[in-house]
Amino acid sequence: MEALLEVLKYTVPGLIVGATAYYLLKTLLESQNRGIQLAQRSEALKITLPLRLQAYERLTLLCDRAALPNVLLRVRMSGMTTAELRGALLLAISQEFSHNTSQQLYVSDTLWQIITLAKDETLAAVSRAADGLDVQGDADEFVAQLLQSADAQGYATPLQRAIIAIRTEAAQLF
Numbered sequence: 001m002e003a004l005l006e007v008l009k010y011t012v013p014g015l016i017v018g019a020t021a022y023y024l025l026k027t028l029l030e031s032q033n034r035g036i037q038l039a040q041r042s043e044a045l046k047i048t049l050p051l052r053l054q055a056y057e058r059l060t061l062l063c064d065r066a067a068l069p070n071v072l073l074r075v076r077m078s079g080m081t082t083a084e085l086r087g088a089l090l091l092a093i094s095q096e097f098s099h100n101t102s103q104q105l106y107v108s109d110t111l112w113q114i115i116t117l118a119k120d121e122t123l124a125a126v127s128r129a130a131d132g133l134d135v136q137g138d139a140d141e142f143v144a145q146l147l148q149s150a151d152a153q154g155y156a157t158p159l160q161r162a163i164i165a166i167r168t169e170a171a172q173l174f
Contacts, residue, residue, distance in 0.1 A: 048106070049173065055106035056170040059115060062100045063159040063166070066093045066122060068150045072143060082142040083135035089126045093119065107169065114165045118158035125149060 064070060068089075075088040097119045104112040129145040150157060 052106045052173065053170065055103040056166050058100055058103050059107065059111075060163055060166050062096055062103075063115070063118065063163045066096045066119065067157065067159050068122065068125070068146050071096075072146065076139070076143065080139045081136050082130055082133045082139050085139040085142055086126060086130040086135075090123055093123055093126070107166075111165055111169050115162045118162035121158040 065074075071089055071092050075092050076085060080088070097116075126146065129149060130142055133142055133145075
């Protein structure tokens with residue numbers, strides 16, 4: 001019995017010192033890891049923040065360039081038929097979008113879906129405006145319908161809503 005007490009007299013303080021040392025070292029290492037991770041995040045933010053801001057700028061430009069009044073100014077030529085102008089509009093909007101697909105890496109999935117939906121709705125609006133028109137006829141009536149539908153929507157066009165979503169997400173960076 002006396003031998004057991006002698007062993008406990010040395011073992012219990014040793015276990016307490018060992019457990020304390022383990023806890024202190026574990027806490028110190030976790031604190032150092034958090035510091036390293038914070039420094040890495042800060043360094044990564046220095047690199048990614050400008051890229052994300054550039055992506056927001058490019059996507060805003062995409063939405064502006066794909067807006068019907070703007071794309072009409074770029075692609076419409078005198079003497080075009082409804083079918084030619086419709087095809088040119090659909091192609092220009094699709095190309096504008098495809099030139100900027102890499103920007104989805106820097107924005108949220110939700111924002112990218114909003115932009116994709118805005119593009120699809122704009123393409124659908126072009127197709128709807130051409131429905132019922134003479135495809136070989138002059139494009140003036142087609143242009144009038146496009147501009148009338150754009151005016152009716154005002155600032156609630158899908159592309160305008162996408163620009164608002166871009167601004168909202170970009171503002172969250174600051």
